[in-house]
Amino acid sequence: MADTPIPFALIEDHPGLRAALSEFLCAEPELHCVLIAGSVEEFLAGLPGLPQPPSLVLSDIELPGLTGIEGVRLIRAALPEAQVLMLSAYSDATRVVDAISAGAVGYLVKSTPLPQLKEHLLQVAAGGSPMSPGVARHIIERFHPARPAADPRAEVLTPRELEVVRWVEQGLSLKMVAGKLFISLSTVRNHVRAIYRKLEINSKGELLALSLRQRDGAI
Numbered sequence: 699m700a701d702t703p704i705p706f707a708l709i710e711d712h713p714g715l716r717a718a719l720s721e722f723l724c725a726e727p728e729l730h731c732v733l734i735a736g737s738v739e740e741f742l743a744g745l746p747g748l749p750q751p752p753s754l755v756l757s758d759i760e761l762p763g764l765t766g767i768e769g770v771r772l773i774r775a776a777l778p779e780a781q782v783l784m785l786s787a788y789s790d791a792t793r794v795v796d797a798i799s800a801g802a803v804g805y806l807v808k809s810t811p812l813p814q815l816k817e818h819l820l821q822v823a824a825g826g827s828p829m830s831p832g833v834a835r836h837i838i839e840r841f842h843p844a845r846p847a848a849d850p851r852a853e854v855l856t857p858r859e860l861e862v863v864r865w866v867e868q869g870l871s872l873k874m875v876a877g878k879l880f881i882s883l884s885t886v887r888n889h890v891r892a893i894y895r896k897l898e899i900n901s902k903g904e905l906l907a908l909s910l911r912q913r914d915g916a917i
Contacts (some may be wrong), residue, residue: 703730704823707752709769710785711736711761715808719756722812728820729754737761738769742776751777754823756815759786759793767793770800781822785810789832804828854896862889866902867909 706729710716716736724731732752735741738761745751755773759766770782783804784797794805803822806815807830818828852860858879865875876886899905 703728704754704820705730705732705750705752706819707731707733707735707741707755709735709738709741709755709757709761709766711758719812719815723756723816723819726816728816738764738766738772741769742772745776751780753777753780754819755780755782756785756819757782759784759788759797767796767800767802770797770802774801783819783822783828785815789830794833805833806830807833851897855893859889859893859896862886863893863905863909866890866905 706723708716708720708723708731710719713736716734720731720734723729724734730750732748732750733741733744735744738757741755755777757766757769757773761769764772766784766786770784773780773782781803782801783806784802785806785808786793786797787808789805789807797805804818804827806818806828810818810830818826821828849860851863855863861879862875865878866872870878872886872890873883876883879886893905894900897905897908899908
């Protein structure tokens with residue numbers, strides 16, 4: 699438990715949720731609620747009259763007027779030492795990455811139980827960056843993107859044959875493929891015959907159909 703309660707502020711536009719959050723969090727001895735607001739604008743307007751500015755802010759994202767993500771930048775500009783934790787009904791990658799890029803130190807979904815939410819707030823005050831599990835996955839994928847799935851045709855086709863297939867998939871004629879690969883038209887035709895034989899197909903139409911099924915995950 700902190701020796702001195704942490705100056706805390708809440709930004710949430712939904713009256714019912716705002717009341718539930720403030721009732722629970724403001725009753726906790728570790729937190730001292732100094733400002734409860736329904737929008738970023740209301741929060742910023744209330745700062746000048748405070749005897750003690752908040753050092754910990756819990757903010758919704760979908761707000762009337764300025765969004766919570768826009769608010770993070772303004773809060774950080776007005777209160778450089780404040781730590782902002784986002785609380786949202788959404789956990790899509792775009793919002794998550796935008797919030798963290800704007801300066802938020804953590805991102806939680808609104809389904810987080812209140813006791814757990816309090817613990818996450820205390821983690822932030824102690825220098826942590828809590829993330830809901832699905833949210834953390836987005837951050838990991840952003841910086842460590844999954845490798846594209848290997849083309850199953852690579853098991854039976856040579857690298858050159860795969861090149862031919864990929865140019866054909868883009869709509870090029872065999873003559874144009876020959877120009878792209880700097881080989882003769884007869885060589886391209888030999889590759890195509892080998893491709894048909896290995897993939898057990900008989901025409902360009904079948905090749906394109908096979909490519910579409912692989913792309914859609916049907917095979």
